[in-house]
Amino acid sequence: MFSSASGGIRTALVLTLRNNVTGLRGVTQAASWPAGDRLALQTCGARLTQPPPSPLYTASATRLFHKTVPVCSESAVVEDKGERDRLYSLVEVECRGHETAVLQSYLTFLTTAAAHLGIEVKDVKWPKKHLQRWTLLKAVHVQKKHRVQYETRTHFLTLGLPRLTQSTADTFLEYIQRNLPEGISMKVTxxxxxxxxxxxxxxxHVVPQQ
Structure with missing residues (x-):
């Protein structure tokens, strides 16, 4: 009798808890349970669903979209001192390459660009070419009399740009260096x-005149 009565009471208690939990699940979707009630339900053996995730627009989420704008103090502002352009009496351009035709074509480009900018070009010279030769064996395992000779030729082109300011010289040099052909090197003085x-x-003023 006691066992059957206890079994009936236990069955009724389980059904009651299941009904309560089923009704509570719909409530947890709208609001989270307090810590004390949640702990009491867990001790009774009821399995509650986890509280709903935190909304997207929280304090931590809004920090990700917050953009801080640095504030510059008056002491950090650097004022423009208005420095004057430097004056160049002469800008020498020296070009080196292995093909004369490429240097001649680049010279035409330089003179045309300088004419459009109103820059004078003078002292266009073609210094003597530099030769370098190597005499080597045709292969590692051949006799000494079977040799081959290699030669490199470096051609030079020099020109002068007189009386330029710093801004004009920097602009012109940047333009011609960006259009420098392959295999051509440039030296600027x-x-x-x-x-x-x-x-x-x-x-x-130093030595008095007698």
Whole structure:
């Protein structure tokens, strides 16, 4: 009798808990359970579903989309001092290559670009070419009399650009260097005009005239 009664009570208790849990599952989708109620239900042996995930727009999620704008202080602002352009009395351009036709075509491009920008080109010269020869065996296992000779020829082209400012020289040099053909190297030499330092004075101011 006791066992049957206890079994009936146990069955009724399980059915009651199942009904309560079934009704509570719909409630947990709208609101999360407090910690105390959740702990009490777990001790009774009821398996509750996990609380719904946190909404997308939370405090942690909004931080990802927050963009901080740096604030520059007045001391960090660098003012433009208005430096003047440097003056070059002469800009020498030297080109080296292994084919004369490529250098001649590049010279035509240089003179045309300088004419459009109003830059004078003078002292166009073709220095003597540089030869370098190697005499080697045709193969490793052949006799000494079977040889072959290799030769490299380096042609030079030099020209001068007189009386240019720094901005004009930098713009022109960047343009011609971007269009430099393959196999051609360039060397640029700038002759800058500078004022004499204050401690350097003419001889008339240093040595008194008698």
């Amino acid at each position: 700038k002759h800058e005009l500078q004022t004499l330092p204050p401690h350097v004075k003419p001889s008339s």
